[in-house]
Structures are given as structure tokens and as C-alpha cells.
Amino acid sequence: MSNTALSKRLAAIASFVDDGLVLADIGTDHGFLPISLVQEGRVPRALACDVRKGPLAQAEKNVSMRGLADRIETRLSDGFSAVLPGEAECAVIAGMGGQLTCRILSEGMPVVEKLSQLVLSPQSEQDEVRRFVYDHGMHIAREEMLTDMEKYYVVLDVRKGTGPMEKSCYFRYGRCLIKEKNPVLLEYLDKECRTMTEIREKLKNSGTEGARKRLSEIDLILDENREAADEMR
CATH class of the missing domain: 3.40.50.150 (Vaccinia Virus protein VP39)
Structure with a gap:
């Protein structure tokens, strides 16, 4: 076989x-x-x-x-x-x-x-x-x-x-992938940034506790996303 x-x-x-x-x-x-x-x-x-x-x-x-x-x-x-x-x-x-x-x-x-x-x-x-x-x-x-x-x-x-694991974005996206400028990760970061930004725009005028919590989570993701992308470019 x-x-x-x-x-x-x-x-x-x-x-x-x-x-x-x-x-x-x-x-x-x-x-x-x-x-x-x-x-x-x-x-x-x-x-x-x-x-x-x-x-x-x-x-x-x-x-x-x-x-x-x-x-x-x-x-x-x-x-x-x-x-x-x-x-x-x-x-x-x-x-x-x-x-x-x-x-x-x-x-x-x-x-x-x-x-x-x-x-x-x-x-x-x-x-x-x-x-x-x-x-x-x-x-x-x-x-x-x-x-x-x-x-x-x-x-x-x-x-x-x-x-070594010097930055929090390394836990989210992978230190090796960032250091090696992995092209698939870079593509993923671009897509994630667009998606999270769109969601943030829809939630920013909502006054609910759930929306505020989700906005805080999105802001953290976007911060780490940009940090990773900046290091790769």
C-alpha cells in the first residue's frame, strides 16, 4: 500500500x-x-x-x-x-x-x-x-x-x-514568526487589523457594559497587532 x-x-x-x-x-x-x-x-x-x-x-x-x-x-x-x-x-x-x-x-x-x-x-x-x-x-x-x-x-x-519572550505581542503572534517576518503572519495581521477596526467603529458609540469591555479587548489586540506589524516591516 x-x-x-x-x-x-x-x-x-x-x-x-x-x-x-x-x-x-x-x-x-x-x-x-x-x-x-x-x-x-x-x-x-x-x-x-x-x-x-x-x-x-x-x-x-x-x-x-x-x-x-x-x-x-x-x-x-x-x-x-x-x-x-x-x-x-x-x-x-x-x-x-x-x-x-x-x-x-x-x-x-x-x-x-x-x-x-x-x-x-x-x-x-x-x-x-x-x-x-x-x-x-x-x-x-x-x-x-x-x-x-x-x-x-x-x-x-x-x-x-x-x-526570551520580550514583548507581549510575541505571545499573541509568535516571536519566531515575527523575527523571521513570516509572510503568512503578515497577511494575517493586515486582515485582523481591518476586521478589528471595523468592529471597533460599530461598537464605539454603544454605551453598554459589554460593548465597553469588548472595546477594551479590541484596543489591546490592535496595539499588539501594530507592534508586531511594525517590527516585521
Whole structure:
């Protein structure tokens, strides 16, 4: 059977995984990421974990169809709950919101502390994930931002040890992306600035408490947006 084709987003995530590490894919869905990495010889073994029985059953079927059951083990697991410390060397957590990602990391810290690498791709609240990483003695070694099916995605390569994070806009948009003048981020900043400015214009004459709170949030976003954009230009 030919190697499993990945979406643009999953291919970007796969490219971040260090070769030769035992992988734990948390929230594996149908298991395509670990299947592809094992097929390509990038990782020797993998744990395909998911909290949902339906997708996990499909992942197990996909693994079996490709003759990889001796190298990929499927596990019903809420985050890292079914993974022992030291069983994996790299973990991927992708396709979840930032708050859920942080909860999984927090509850699975005994496993996380034994990892050589974390690859994270939160779909929202990326700033909360970046803050969690730095608050727990880790740093982001590199980042990528891309579009797939007209949606924006980020991928974070997280390692042990502290690193610099000098500005609040780095948490919101990514220090590496800003320093490297990532063109997708620059496009995103332009779109976000226009959208937030339009929303602000609609809310500025409203006297409700909710509107005032939202205006304060928008002003903070716009300040950090401009700070990031100015550094990139």
C-alpha cells in the first residue's frame, strides 16, 4: 500500500517531528499522522491516542489495513492519561483549542517532563498556549504559520529550557514568526487589523457594559497587532 497522503496542515506538523523519536499523537483522530511518519521511517513506533471511541476504532482499522499494528498502538486516552512517563519521546497535540491544549499539558506534566520534543498546533488561544509553555520551563524553538482550506494554522516546536519572550505581542503572534517576518503572519495581521477596526467603529458609540469591555479587548489586540506589524516591516 502506498504511503498515506497528508493534508497541508498535517504535513507541516509532521515535518516538525524529529526523526527517530517514539511518538505519542494525542487526539489522533483517524491516525493518519502516526501512520505517515511510521511509513516514511521517520519514527520507529507510535502511540495513537484519542478520547473518542469512534475515531479510535477507525484509526485502529487504518493501522491494521497498512500492516503497522506491530509499530502503532492505539489507546483510548483522555490526553496523556493512558501514556506512561518515558513511553514516548515526542508528543503531538494538534487540532484542539488552546485552553484544552493547556489542560492536557497540565494534567499530563509527568509525561511531558520526560519528552524530548512537543509539537503543538492549537486552533485557537495560541497566546495562552505560548504563555503556558514559557511558564513551565519550556520555550518555542521554531514556529510555522500556514493556510490550509482558507484557514490559518500555527505549528510550534517546543523544547525544554527557558528562552526570551520580550514583548507581549510575541505571545499573541509568535516571536519566531515575527523575527523571521513570516509572510503568512503578515497577511494575517493586515486582515485582523481591518476586521478589528471595523468592529471597533460599530461598537464605539454603544454605551453598554459589554460593548465597553469588548472595546477594551479590541484596543489591546490592535496595539499588539501594530507592534508586531511594525517590527516585521
